[in-house]
Amino acid sequence: MSCFKIPDSLCDELMGMIRNFWWGQKKEEKKIAWLSWEKMCEPKCDGGMGFKNLKWFNKALLAKQGWHLQMGGNFVLYRVLKAKYFSTCDFVHASIGHNPSYTGRSLISAQRLVIEGLRWRVENGANIKIWQDKWLPWRSSHSVVSPKMFLSADMKVTDLTDSTIATWKYEVIDFLFIAHEAELIKSIPLSATLSADKIVWAETTNGNFIVKSAYKLAASLFKSTTSGTTSNAREEKCSRLVMIAWALWNNRNEILHGSEAETQMQLAWLPPSSGSFKINVDGALYPTKNPVGIGVVIRDLQGRLMAALCRKIKAPLQVLEVEAKAYEAGMLLARHLGLQNGLLEGDSLTISNALKGISVPPTSVAAIVEDIHVLGSEIDVVNFSHVRRSGNKPTHIRARQALSFVNDVIWIEEVPCCIQQALIQDVLGL
Template structure:
């Protein structure tokens, strides 16, 4: 969906929400992006069309990635990434509008993808995203091991983490995150790229939309979704046994 259409839709929604019954121009107490935030973050939970559009596009990229032999995947591969995957494809020469839109959706998908450790052979300790610590999923400890070290080098002969090596190689919070990754039986499996925000590792539009909104909030300098104090304030407000217009009034006062 073109951004001009998204902008027009947001304008229509905002005019309807802030407008008066007699058709007069209302006062926009808060920008529309704020109202689209969840209630626990002070918004009204309206859907941000731009973020939802990106989440839908990310779903299409995910389908191409997990179904490389589908007709759609084969068409795009022949045109844009004959020697690779959709995750590392370039824009290409004279890209279509559809392809450029998918690449925008891919940005969201890549933000939530990380490796699920199996045998650890494919995963670079310092270059790949594999640590279950949003939002980077990467090791940020200054390198204490050779840069080409693989995750499998952190696993002992019994198929478990070498706890002494892990604790000596990474900062405590990262070492704890690494050691929390279950091992043993998973050594029989290959490493796999998964979507971090779903337990099964499969991308969903719902979790993608949530991540898109969270990224927007961080980029705008708003209070992040991890601020429990901020969340508690708004949760208490929305749970008050008062008329909804009173709750909206308090929200306008905050603005």
């Protein structure tokens, strides 16, 4: 099923066998279907039983092959298929051609699914066309709907950025796009290095393709719209019964087996090892303001302040994006000061795990995480760690106060009075 398109008649026959097995009692007994099979194929969270529709599942498996062909590579099979079926373009722009083989027809049958599921991750914007490509971080539609007006249809996203300071041209965006799209664009964080744009899978948070997400997308695309929208009372009652039974079973398992134990986390600030420094970072959002704040505090083994930074970013970033920009700002400050051999620490567990390689970073901050690794190799940051908010108070105070400043404020070996008490408490708590 992952290499060839299974005929619809065979899929129907196989699903008929599954239905007969599920509802059947004995061979010759008349079988009672308590729920429609379409309802049984819905996810458990929607009242179904999670059975696979084999036609959609076949499409999802073929889409996995199509995704690999779209992303490219050096493996032999990719080079053979590209030379035969789409030598002059990429997979999503390939046509079925004349007299194609069964392999070619099978792969092209999943092309629509791949096209619907991919989008661009903005880096420098040089490869992304504003009005033709999918690049907005919006679940319902990743395409721009604002009118082009007098602008060219081939205008690139890079025209909306200021490459000298790696930020958006906010006034231009507010002028060209409708309000909610302008806010979406300004909420996309840009990395300091502005590397090349990348195609990602839009149906997962980390941008990686998984068959489960492709199946859900196939279900939403290919679900028949001809079936009735109302159901009888018996089916609704059975659906509720299935959901209640599943919830009871889940609760029973949690009580019997318990949940996973939480990992022990660092609660207080700890000094770095001898001969090194520690960079503490944090981001802050304000409930009624669009700008967000970033704070950075760099200390040595004795807890003495080496440098501190307070920065206001005039963009409607979300929590995760603000935290990622704070980590990046800490690395940039350490590089600017010429510091070597350090430890980067913050209170965002998601960013910390992504930097350690424990988990894959979400798509919205993946470029910044890659940028931090590049900066880390330059200043020899050998480790990353996570600390609770209670061990990150001085940095949090700096981030919260960023709103009162117009430009970046940096302190070098001078303790700001607002965090002096918090710094002393960190040292006394050792």
